[in-house]
Amino acid sequence: MGRQSLLPRRDFLALGTAAAASMLLPDRAFASIPTGVKLHGLSAFGDLKYPADFPHFDYVNVxxxxxxxxxxxxxxxxxxxxxxxxxxxxxxxxxxDAPPRMEMCFDSLMTSAQDEPDSIYGLLAESVTxxxxxxxxxxxxxxxxxxHDGxxxxxxxxxxxxxxxxxxxxPDLSLPLREMTQAVAADTGTLRLTFSGKQSERTILDVATFPILSKAYFAIAPFDSSRMKAPLGSGPYKxxxxxxxxxxxxxxVVDYWGRDLPVNKGQFHFDKLRIEFYGDRQAAFEAFKKGEVHFRxxxxxxxxxxxYDFPALTAGKVVKxxxxxxxxxLMYATAMNQRRERFRDMRVRRAIALCFDFEWTNKSLFYGLYNRSQSYFERSEFKATGVPSPDELTLLEPLRDKLAPEVFGEAYVLPPSDGSGRDRKLLRESQKLMADAGWKRSGQFFQNAAGETFRLEILADDEGLVRIYGPWAENLKAIGFDASIRLVESAQHQARQASFDFDMIAMAVLFSPTPTREGMDGIFHSRSANLQGSRNLSGTADPAIDMLVEAIDRVKNRQELTTVLRSLDRVLRARMDWIPSWYSANHRVAFWDMFGFNETKPDYGFAMEALWWFDKDKAAKIGKA
Structure with missing residues (x-):
């Protein structure tokens, strides 16, 4: 599915008195959590599942x-x-470019439970007041x-x-901290984090899960990307x-200080976690088939x-x-970089989207295994459907003059193609949109009034994506775009993404089950549009979207959160800053049959490296003991 990023877990601007009042429905909320008392956990909505004396999370095997x-x-x-x-x-x-799972070397003040959508419990911190x-x-x-040094x-x-x-x-760390005014140690065992009052009520749910670093280590080591020596850590691995x-x-870490804490019991079983890095997916697959990699x-x-017809699988040594x-x-989509003026017209962005033939791609390249994405919050209750509800209209009406008319009708969907790979009707519609936006066909390519050709380069870092994007680029060229695909090695891809040096680029984001303003800020808010390294790859900077993102701050229950996010989804889909791509309802995995795990996985996580364990008897049966 391309690149995937896991974002961290976590003032309703003046939309009018009626709008604000309608959002304040009676219910338990973060604001009702008591002050002045020591708490073992925090939750965005409702009560914590686990009491103060819980022995361990339910989904682990102690x-x-x-x-x-x-x-x-x-x-x-x-x-x-x-x-x-x-x-x-x-x-x-x-x-x-850092290796995945470096975060497992560091502890945080609090940590999430994978069977709750919005709760955190004390790890380094035994309580919070x-x-x-x-x-x-x-x-x-x-x-x-x-x-780790004791x-x-x-x-x-x-x-x-x-x-x-x-x-x-x-930016995933700095943005949630922008309203933090002070971080002080009252004494060696007491930390005080103070905020300006402009922060979201739920900002702390993000901030408290950030990894904690060693002051002594970074006092003598630069805090930059030059570090190839592992920083001093405190977590279950080093x-x-x-x-x-x-x-x-x-x-x-055998003598890990926190191994017996309730939030850690029944986890971190493997003596070693090993990650091999391969230049392409086929090489990684070949290594898996040989047993050099255990899980894929x-x-x-x-x-x-x-x-999946290789000998180890047919012999029962590999499970699929x-x-x-x-x-x-989940959002898996392709961003169009609006820092480049030619992508700022919504008609242009829609024209580009219409040239991608998902139906043909799914049939011809995906073996029918994917569903078409239409929403920025697929697989969730936050996906907008039908016409806006009365509560959504309460949010959207004050912004009507700033929004596309489609926002107030049926949620915008990309039309299905005829599956031919070159749907003439959709391509004609795309050409019309370009003409309406001032781009006329001159010879082979579109040109604007200044005589500039519309050049469009799709950036990719994997041959598989080139295979998928190739027919898209051909459709774009057929109607007048000077379209091409640029395949670069992974480090260059990451550097160009971080500096916004691209026309179009794909990214996947798995949001928190209870999305927060901080999570939305880094992708959709104008404050991140020019912050290098942020996930706002499209350069979205729209006051109406800013208002909806900031409305997340004032929700009092999940119903209100759903209303805000569905409204945001409607606006984003009509604007088409990102072109939604595809998604799967399941994890498709294969592994060498040498592991144990609880059959029922938690609803909000899939952390095999922390929850699975090595089974000696199974390993012996397949010659991997």
Whole structure:
């Protein structure tokens, strides 16, 4: 499915008095969480599932054995991480390519439960206390917390980290901290984070899950992408073997200070996590077939449909199966870079979208395994359908003069093609849209009034994407675009994405099950449009979208959140800043039959490296003991 990023978990601007009033429905909300008392967890809506004395999360196996190695290809990653190569071990800066799972070397103040959509529980922090004005959060750190060198992890480390992230961190870290005014250590065991009052009520649900760094380490080491020495960590794993750009191993910390905490029990069973980096998917698949890689999530439909007939699978040594996807909104789409003027006209963006023939692609290239994306929040209740509800209209009506008319009708959908690969009706409609936008066909290509040719380059870092984009580019050229595909190696792709040096580029985002303003800010809000390294690849900077994103701050329950996000989805779909692509309802995975796992996976996570374990008996049966 192309690149996939896992974003972090987490003032209703004046839309009129009636609009604000309609959103304040009675219900339990974050604002009802008591102040001035020590809390073991926080939740966006409703009560916590787990009480203060819970022994462990329900979805873990506390009796699973320790040992073995898990050599896998990550299918999700965060911050500046890259699954194809790496040139830094600092995962928290805007630039560079870090290996996935560096975050497993660091602890956070609190951590998520994978069977709840919006709750976090104490990890480094044994409790959190909210001030009366709800702008200050006091975390009591566990005195036994230690760095891997045995030195104490203190509130000074945490205060240093949040200040560092705000000033120099990756946008996924810096944006949620923009309203933080102070991070101080009241003493070695007490951290106080203070906000301006303009922050979202739920900002803390993001911020409290950020990794904590060592002040002593980074006081003498630059906080940049030059780091090929592993920073000092505190988490369940530490960096072992490193072959830059090729291999990284994470070794389980046997005397990990937090191994017996309720939030950690029954997790982190493998002695080693190993990631091999391959230049292309076919090479990775060949390594899996040989048993050099143990787990693979298949992202290529052709391979899933035709490639799994190798000897190890037919002999029963490899298991091929599907697991249900998480109950989390997914956006897989292609961004059109509006920092380049020729992409700023909505008619142009729609014209480009009409040239992609999903029906032909799904039949001819995907073996019918995918569904067409229409929404920016696929697979979730946040996807807009039909006409706007009365509550949605309350949000949208004050913005009517700023929005496309389609927002107020049926939710905009890309029309299906005839499946021929070159639907003449849709291509004619695309040409008309271009003419309406002032681009006339002159010889082979569209030109504007200034005589400029419409050049369009789709940036890709995988041969599989070139295969998919090829027919799209041919359709674009057929009607008058000077269209091409540029295949670059992964590090260059990441660098060009971070600096917005592209015309069109694809990205997948798996949102939190309870999306927050901070998550939306980095992709859709104008404040991230020119922040290099942000996920706002399209350069979206629209006051109406800003207002809807900021409306997330004031929702009081999930019903209100759904209303805001459906309204946002309607506006984004009508604008077509991103062209929705495709999605799957399940994880398609294959693995060597040497692991144990609980058959029922949690609804909001699929962390095999943390929850699965090595099964010696199974391994012996297939010669992998």
């Amino acid at each position: 009796d699973a054995p320790k040992g073995g190695i898990f050599n896998f290809g990550p299918s999700q990653w965060v911050f500046n991480q890259n699954p194809y190569t790496f040139n830094t071990l600092n995962s928290f800066v805007p630039r560079g 909210i001030s009366a004005d709800r702008n200050m959060f006091e975390f009591a750190l566990r005195p036994q917390a230690r760095w 030195s104490p992890l203190t509130a000074e480390d945490a205060a240093y980290t949040f200040t560092l992230f705000k000033d120099q961190g990756h 960096v072992g073997l490193v072959r830059p750009g090729q291999t990284i191993e994470f070794e389980r 999530e298949e992202a290529t439909s052709r391979v899933w449909a035709t490639g 199966r599907e697991f249900p996807s998480e109950k989390r909104p």
